[in-house]
Amino acid sequence: MYINFIKHFRPFIILLMLLVLWIWASSFFSLPKEASPWINVPFFTITTVYPWADPETITTQIIEKFENEFQSIAWVSSLESISAYNVWVVSVEFERTKNSTEAYSELQSAIDKVKWDFSPSVKMPVLKKTDTTDSPILTFSVWGQYLPWALYNKVSFLENELLKIKWVSDVIIIWEITNEIKIKFDYEKLLLLKINYSQAINTISTYIDKFPAWKKDINESLYTLSLRTYPKDLEKTRDFLKDIALINIDWKSLNLSEVAQIIIEPTYAKKNSYIDDKIDSYNTVTYQIKKVPWSDILQIIDEIHEVLEKQNDYFTQSNLKIFEVDSQKESIDSTYKTFVWNFWQTSLIIFIIIFLSIWFKESIAISIVFPLVYFASFIYLTFIWYTFNNIVSFSLVLTLWIMVDNLVIISEWFEEWLNKWYDKYKAINYSVSTYWKALLSWNFTTISMFIPIWFMLSGKIGDFMKYMPTTVDSVLIFSMIASLLFLPIIFSLMNFKPREAKEKHFLFDKLKGFFTFTIKHFKLTLLFFLFLTVFTWFLTKIFIKVDFLPPVDTNNIYINLQFDKNTSLEENKQISAKITKDINNYFSKKPWVLDFTSLNIWDYKTTDPLLWVVYRNSFAPEVSYLNLRLNNTKQRPKWNISYNLAWDLKEYLSKKDFWAKLISMESFIQKSWPSKWKDINFLIEWNNLEDLWKFYTQILWEIQKIPWTYDWASSLEYTNWKLEIIWDVNKLKQFNISSQEVDLLLTSLQFTDNYEPNGIIIEKLDDFGWDLLDVKWYIVFDDKSKEALLNTRIPWRDIYLSDIIKETKILPEVKSISHNEWKMIINIWAYKTKEASLWAITPKIDEILINNIKDYPQINYSYSWDVQDMQKSMTDLIKAFWLGILFMFWVLVLHFSSFKQALLILSVIPLLFVWAFLFLVIFGLPFSFPAQLWMFGLMWVWVNTAILLIERYNEIRNQNLDRIELLLDVVRSRLKPVLLTTTTTILGLVTLAITDEMWWSLAMAFMWGLIIWTLVILLYIPAVLSWGLYRKR
DSSP states (O other), X not given: OHHHHHHHHHHHHHHHHHHHHHHHHXXXXXXXXXXXXXXXXXXXXXXXXXXTOOHHHHIIIIIXXXXXXXXXXXXXXXXXXXXXXXXXXXXXXXXXXXXXXXXXXXXXXXXXXXXXXXXXXXXXOEEEEOOTTOOOSEEEEEEESSOHHHHHXXXXXXXXXHXXXXXXXXXXXXXXXXXXXXXXXXXXXXXXXXXXXXXXXXHHHHHHTTSOOEEEEETTEEEEEEOOSSSSOHHHHHHHHHTOEEEOTTOOEEEGGGTEEEEEEEEOOSSEEEEEOSSXXXXXXXXXXXXXXXXXXXXXXXXXXXXXXXXXXXXXXXXXXXXXXXXXXXHHHHHHHHHHHHHHHHXXXXXXXXXXXXXXXXXXXXXXXXXXXXXXXXXXXXXXXOOBOHHHHHHXXXXXXXXXXXXXXXXXXXXXXXXXXXXXXXXXXXXXXXXXXXXXXXXXXXXXXXXXXXXXXXXXXXXXXXXXXXXXXXXXXXXXXXXXXXXXXXXXXXXXXXOOOOOOSHHHHHHHHHHHXXXXXXXXXXXXXXXXXXXXXXXXXXXXXXXXXXXXXXXXXXXXXEEOTTOOHHHHXXXXXXXXXXXXXXXXXXXXXXXXXXXXXXXXXXXXHHHHHHHHTSXXXXXXXXXXXXXXXXXXXXXXXXXXXXXXXXXXXXXXXXTTTEEEEEEEXXXXXXXXXXXXXXXXXXXXXXXXXXXXXXXXXXXXXXXXEEEEEESOOEEEEEEEEEEOHHHHHHTTOOHHHHHHHHTTOOOSTTOOOOOOOOSOOOTTTTTOOOHHHHOOOOHHHHHHHHTOEETTTTEEGGGTEEEXXXXXXXXXXXXXXXXXXXXXXXXXXXXXXXXXXXXXXXXXXXXXXXXXXXXEEEEOHHHXXXXXXXXXXXXXXXXXXXXXXXXXXXXXXXXXXXXXXXXXHHHHHHHHHHHHHHHTOOBOHHHXXXXXXXXXXXXXXXXXXXXXXXXXXXXXXXXXXXXXXXXXXXHHHHHHHHHHHHHXXXXXXXXXXXXXXXXXXXXXXXXXXXXXXXXXXXXXXXXXXXXXX
8 A cells, every 4th residue: 555655646746855845945045044043022122311310310200100000011021120320221021922013002002101291301212122132233343544533424424324224223333423513601691691591501402302303114113213403414503503592581682692602513422442453453433233123134244244345445445444343143154054064964974874884775865865854844944934043953963863763764674675575665665664653653752752842941041942842843753754755755766676685783793792691691781770870870969060051152252341430531541451452462372362352442241131221321431341353263273262261361361450440350252042141140129229238238248259250240339429519598599590500500511621511412312312411420529620619600690609509418329220020129240150050159149148138128139030041941841851751651652552661661761861960970061951952862862762672572572582582683673773873973963063162062962872872772671671581481
C-alpha cells in the first residue's frame, strides 16, 4: 500500500519539494533578522515636560493626578515612573493579552482627562509605544577639522534625511547646535519706562504658543513630536518680535525693541562628543537612530547607509569622515553568517560521513532531503511572523542531530534490505514499515518535551525563549515528513545496481569483548553507574554554580563616569580626556584590540528606557561616558574577550590619580538577553522618601561587603545645592511686587561661570524637554554669587533683592524621584564579577534586607523585573521539565504498551544529569539557562537512542537467543547509527563552538554529552536488560 502511494503520488510530491525550495528562497531572505528575539509586549512611555518644576512638584501636581486615572485601566502589569527636573516619564506595561491599539486608546483617554487639571506651564504629555529596551539601532559620528558650530552646520541636513526613512522613529543628535533668538532686556530702560518684567515675558509667551508643531506619523501611530517654533526663517521672527507691543504700568504702549535687544546667535550644545583614534582627539557630531517596534533592523540600517553613501562626494569635498560607533547589524550578521556557514558545513559533513559509512547515492539522497527540512521550517517561521535571531539559529543547530538520525535510520535499513533483495521498492517499503512507529515515537517524545517550554515560561524571558520550542518542534515535524516521504521518493528516482555490502560491524567486532563483559557482569556495570551518580551529586552540591546567561563578547565596551557635583564642564572634559589617554596606554600593548574611542560629555549610557529619557532631556555636567569601539571579534584573539577586557580595564584605571573628582566608574558591555541595566537590581519602596534614604544608608555598608559585587549605587541622588529664598511678604506688599515677578527675574540673571540662566527659549520648544530650566541643575552658590544675588536691582522698582528677602538657605535637592506602582522607591544597583552567580548573591541581599527591615517595618523590597524574570524562568523551566517527562512517559507507554520499558527508558535521564553536572564542575561552568536547554537537548538524544535499543530488543527477544548474544545483537544494531549521528552532530557543532560567543559553552557541553552518550547508552540499557533477563530465567 505504501509503495503504491509512492508510485502514484511521486510527481505531486516532487512538485511539492520544488515548491518548498521556491517558497524558501523568498521567505528566507524576507524573514526579518534580529540579534535577539523581539519581545512583543504592549509597552508605552508617557513623557511630560513641566518647565521650572522640581521632582517634588511634579510628584504632587502630575503623578498623583495620573495615579487616580490610571487605576481604572485594566490589565496593567507594570507601572514605573521617574520625575526629574522639568520632566516626568512613566512606562506602562500591559499583560500580553491586551490589544496594543486598545491600550494606546485607553492611555490617551486617561491623559486627555487629567491634562486640564495641570498647570498652564505643563506641556502636552507625549504617549509613545516602544520596546522594553528602547535603544538606538545605529550610532555614528561625523568628524571634520572644523570648529563645533561649523561642523554641525555642515552636517545638520542629515537629521531631516534620516527622518525621511519610514521606520526611523527618532534621531538624537549629540553636539547639536541651533540658532536661537535671544531677548536681552535693558534693566535701566525697564526701570525708566516702568515695564513689569513678568508681564513682558507673558506677552512674548502668548505669541510663541500660537505657532504650530512639527510631528512625524508612522502608520497612524505618533512616535515623535516636537514643537519647533520658527524652524527656518529666524530673521522674520526676529523682526516680528521687535514689533510686539508691551504695556507699562501706566498703560502706555511701546514696542519690545525699545526695551530689549533681539538678536540671533548660535546656542552651543551642552552634550559634546569626540572621537579619539589613539593619535588625536577630534570634535564630532554624533547621531543616534532609533526604530519603530517590529520593523526590520537590517533594512533600516541599509537605508541609513544608502543615505550616507549618497553624500560621499560631499563628505570627501568637505574633508568629513564617518565613524560607525555602535550598530546592532554586527550581532545580527554574526548570528546569520554563523548559521549559514554551519548549514553548508553540516551539509558537506553529512554527505562525506554518509558516503564513507553507507553508499554514494544514499549520501546524495540525504544531502538533498536534509536542507528541505530547514527550508520548510523557514517557510513556517515566516508564516507565523517570527524573526531570525540567535535563539532560532541555535534551535536549528540543536535539532540537527535528530534530523540526521531520522534520515540515517531509514537510509541504513534501506541499504540493508537493498543488498538482500536488490529491489529498491521492497527495500523502501521494509525500511519504512519497520521503523515508522519508532521514528514517530522518538520524535514525539522530543516534541512533547519542548511543548511545556512554550507555554510555561512566563515574563519577558518567556517571550524571549518561546522561539526555541516553536522552532524545534516545527523542524522535527518537517523532519518526520522528509524521512517518511521525501527521502523514499528520492530513493525511488535512483537506479541501484547489485553491490557488495560494506563491512558493517568492524568497530563492533573490535569492541565485542568489552560489551560482552559489561553485559555479563551487569551488576558491576550498574554499581559503577550508581556510584558515579552519588559521587557527582555530592560534588555538585559543593562546586556547582547557578547563573542565568553567560556574558557575550561584543565589539563595544561602555564606561560611565560620574563626577563630583561641583565639577564644571571644563573639568569634566579634562578628566574624561585623561581617562581616554590612559585607556590608549592600556591598549598600547594590545594594538589589535582597540579601534577608536567615542567620548560623550554630559551624557550617560543606560539601557533602562526611563533613565534614558531622563538623561537625554536633562543636562548633568557631572556625567559622561566612553564607548570603546573594539576591532571585530574575528580579528581579536579569543582571550581578548570584551567582558574580560572591561573588568581588567576597570582594575587598571582604578589605580590612576583622577579619583578625587571621579566618584564612580562603571565598565560594562551590552547584555544579550532582555534585561534592565546592571547585573543586580532591586528596589525598596515606601511613601516617605526620608525613611527610604535612611534605610538605604543603613544597609549600604553591608551590601558593599557582599563578595563578587562592585559599583553599588542608587537612583536617589542629590544635585548641587539649591538656594531657597524666603520673601518678606510685608516688603512685597509695600513695593507692590508679586513673587512671580521676582522669580522670573532670577531665571534671567547670571551670577557665576557655572550658572546658566534659564531664560525663555524662543526658537525651539521640544516636548521631550529641551526648553528646560537649568538653574536647579548645576548652579553653585558661594559667597561671591550670593552677594551678587542680593545686590541685584529690580528694574521696574528702584530697589534691590536684599530689600525684599527675609532669609536665604542653601539646601541639597533631590535630582529625581522614582515610583513603582505609584509608590516612592529607591532603585539599588550593582555589578557582579563573571565568576559569581546571581543566585549566590541574592540570598545575601535578602538576609541583609530582612535583618534591617525590622527597624523600618513599613518598607518593602523587591527585585527588578529582569531578576524576577530570571528567577521565575529557572523555576518555570524545572516545572516544564517535569511536565515534559510526564508527556514523554505517556508517549512511551502508548508506543511500547509497557510501563516497565517506559520507565527503563526514562531512567537514563538521571544519568544525563550526572554527566552534565560532572562536565560543569570539571570546566568551571555555571548551571545556567543554556545549560538547562542543553540538558533538554541531550535528554531527547539519550531517550531516543534508548527507544531504538528497546525497539530492537522487542523485535528479536522471542528468537530463543542466549542472553549475551541477544543483547550483543541489540548493541550491534544501534552502534553504527549512534556513531554516524554523533560524528555528524559534533562536527556540525564545531562552527557554533568556535564562532558564536553566546552559545559556545552550550555547544561544547552538547558535544561532551554526545561523546558520553555513545558509551553510556550502549552500556547502561543492555546492563539493565541483562539484569531483567537474568532474573526472569
